[in-house]
Amino acid sequence: MISEQRIFQAYYTKSEPIVSYMVDLLNLNGTETIFEPCAGDGVFIDPILKKFPDIIIDAFELNEEACEKLKVKYSGLENLSIKQTDTLTDTGLDLLCSMGGKYDAVIANPPYGAWRDSLDRATLKKKFHGFYAKESYSLFLYRCIESLREGGKLVFIIPDTYLNLNMHKDIRKYILSTTKIKEIALFPSSYFPGVNFGYANLSIIALEKSSDYESNIKNNFKLIKGYKSVNELGNNNLKHLTSLEIQQKDVLNNINHIFLINANPNVLDCIKESEIKIGDVCDCATGFYSGNDKDRLKVLSKEIRNSKRYEVVDKDKITYDCSSRPLNGIEDDKIFVPIVKGGNVKYIKPDNWFMEWSEEIVSFYKKDKKARYQNSSYYFKNGIAIPMVSSTSITGALIENRLFDQSIVGVFPKDENLTHYLLAFFNSPTCNKLIRTINPSTNNSSNYIKLIPFISPSVGDLATITENVKQIIEQTKISGDYDLNLESKNNTIIKGLYKF
Ligand SMILES: C[S@@+](CC[C@H](N)C(=O)[O-])C[C@H]1O[C@@H](n2cnc3c(N)ncnc32)[C@H](O)[C@@H]1O
Structure with missing residues (x-):
């Protein structure tokens, strides 16, 4: 009532x-x-x-x-x-x-x-x-x-x-x-x-x-x-x-x-004067919802945060490599695919969550009223996942040929050479100032992300930042952590470009 x-x-x-x-x-x-x-x-x-x-x-x-x-x-x-x-x-x-x-x-x-x-x-x-x-x-x-x-x-x-x-x-x-x-x-x-x-x-x-x-x-x-x-x-x-x-x-x-x-005039001028926006250099799209995550979504282990409601995945049934982009589902019995969910983690998220993705269930998702098989042309591609809501700063993590869910805005650079640079940018204080000026709430919906000014880096800066981000990702995959100096070098270059 x-x-x-x-x-x-x-x-x-x-x-x-x-x-x-x-x-x-x-x-x-x-x-x-x-x-x-x-x-x-x-x-x-x-x-x-x-x-x-x-x-x-x-x-x-x-x-x-x-x-x-x-x-x-x-x-x-x-x-x-x-x-x-x-x-x-x-x-x-x-x-x-x-x-x-x-x-x-x-x-x-x-x-x-x-x-x-x-x-x-x-x-x-x-x-x-x-x-x-x-x-x-x-x-x-x-x-x-x-x-x-x-x-x-x-x-x-x-x-x-x-x-x-x-x-x-x-x-x-x-x-x-x-x-x-x-x-x-x-x-x-x-x-x-x-x-x-x-x-x-x-x-x-x-x-x-x-x-x-x-x-x-x-x-x-x-x-x-x-x-x-x-x-x-x-x-x-x-x-x-x-x-x-x-x-x-x-x-x-x-x-x-x-x-x-926002009282910072440099941020205001940048937003007003920039001619190129993220929406011009990237496609931005929200991701998939199964309509019934309780039954369809599985978790790697019960140690994962917020995993209480979900069953642990059968590890023999996971298809880790989805680079063939199985948009119509998976034929054999390895029917679970990794999915990137919300939560503010920088650069790379571990494979903790898996979605049921058999041929049968995917054709069901496509028809079901509750499910959202939306923007599927971006599923399993390489791009950047930005959680729709960020409690502190905006963050970005690589999607790496995985599915991404509806709490994520998937950002797909039209020029793939920009991916690592943009990953550094979305994790930088500069980007956070921009998005919080465009929209002071904690919401990062794709409409706001598209409006963030984009400044093209020089060839040298692009190469340096790309290399630093690749190292950060490598280190994170091995040890779960990374050298903060690499990040602060990137942030300094980005600050130099945007002037704040
Ligand atoms: C937020 S309260 C404010 C009341 C009062 N002005 C105050 O500040 O204490 C809103 C009031 O609008 C009334 N209300 C809600 N919808 C209305 C409508 N469509 N037309 C007229 N009054 C409405 C509610 O019953 C309520 O008393």
């Missing part, structure tokens, strides 16, 4: 410093008409009414019970209208938005990732011009900007994922071209009392609606981060804060309109 909390995403903003910072950002004078699109128990309404008892507020709330409570709490207040409705589909609001909006100010903590059934999602996606409909906060943001009059102000507290996730590309473009951003504050979600959202960071964004595209893109806004406590929100002059002055045009011109919020 889906809990009420999951349906309504009713995490209330129980933090005085957050609420007062947000209300201050609206800079109200008491004559405004305000919209609260998901009022909850009225945390934003209370301080506004306290300051301006006669101010006009329209409050929407989907949850019947919460709505009844609001009606009781604010009974007798004629300047306050409370409506039980769905802000995303309310027809009155549709009409108001289509006529160019009317509100002077909107303030909200909208639901994040709110649950919707799939039919509903399809309808929403259509209604919101294809905006990503699984994540409700961006739909609220779009809807509420629409509801503002020209020059109207909006303040939202939302996760920071709209700043750089590919799926939020369209909402970024919309904000950058139809509003003037005033300020964005970034802080850990732990500042938000009581709940762990599963989101690393939250943001408070303040903006003003404007139909003047030319002046919007010339607008500069402040992006502030580095707060040490929630009480510092709004004290923008504190020395330890990082305050970036950003022009909207620059963000709009970035690939996918990403907000690059």
Whole structure:
């Protein structure tokens, strides 16, 4: 059963410093008409009414019970209208938005990732011009900007994922071209009392609606981060804060309109100016899933980490050498093939995991709904495996003619002579800075990897790094360890190339 909390995403903003910072950002004078699109128990309404008892507020709330409570709490207040409705589909609001909006100010903590059934999602996606409909906060943001009059102000507290996730590309473009951003504050979600959202960071964004595209893109806004406590929100002059002055045009011109919020200018310039990206010199693809790893995946021994759920492989039934690329399965009874899985190991991963790969089962994988026999033209090739999630730094390891699973992005250099160089690069601090600037979360999906700038090494550097990496791999295969000097020599050359 889906809990009420999951349906309504009713995490209330129980933090005085957050609420007062947000209300201050609206800079109200008491004559405004305000919209609260998901009022909850009225945390934003209370301080506004306290300051301006006669101010006009329209409050929407989907949850019947919460709505009844609001009606009781604010009974007798004629300047306050409370409506039980769905802000995303309310027809009155549709009409108001289509006529160019009317509100002077909107303030909200909208639901994040709110649950919707799939039919509903399809309808929403259509209604919101294809905006990503699984994540409700961006739909609220779009809807509420629409509801503002020209020059109207909006303040939202939302996760920071709209700043750089590919799926939020369209909402970024919309904000950058139809509003003037005033300020964005970034802080850990732990500042938000009581709940762990599963989101690393939250943001408070303040903006003003404007139909003047030319002046919007010339607008500069402040992006502030580095707060040490929630009480510092709004004290923008504190020395330890990082305050970036950003022009909207620059963000709009970035690939996918990403907000690059890394303060290191060399990294930013490199991402902006590089003409060749990893996606130009490599094919990037996610790997295979059996649909039922518990039965199909086997482990070398019970000593291997996370092997509890899996049976030990019959070692007489392993085909180690898959360079013949058995895409349709294996004819004889050596039906297990090595597979590279996630986990952050550099350069080379031992053969610890094996996938059932008989002809019969492979034809089943190809048809099965749960299995993912995807990107098979890359199976059993030589390339680099990058785990989709990296807890610390991004890592890369050779695939060496093995299968790779769906937690891996397989990177296949178009020029195989670059393989060892790129392996050194993906394991370097330079590459980590780049990917974490492109996407600050720990996610390395292929869409982000493709955007990493590629700088071609000189013939000499290519030869040196290739030789060092070959030695690292050799040493690792023999002893499980390698000479760290070789790695640091490579890192120095790569740092020299990229300038950071
Ligand atoms: C994250 S809570 C925030 C409540 C309040 N503004 C606060 O900050 O404490 C989101 C609220 O939105 C309501 N809600 C969820 N989906 C909604 C929708 N589609 N339309 C209107 N309200 C909705 C929930 O019931 C919940 O009260």
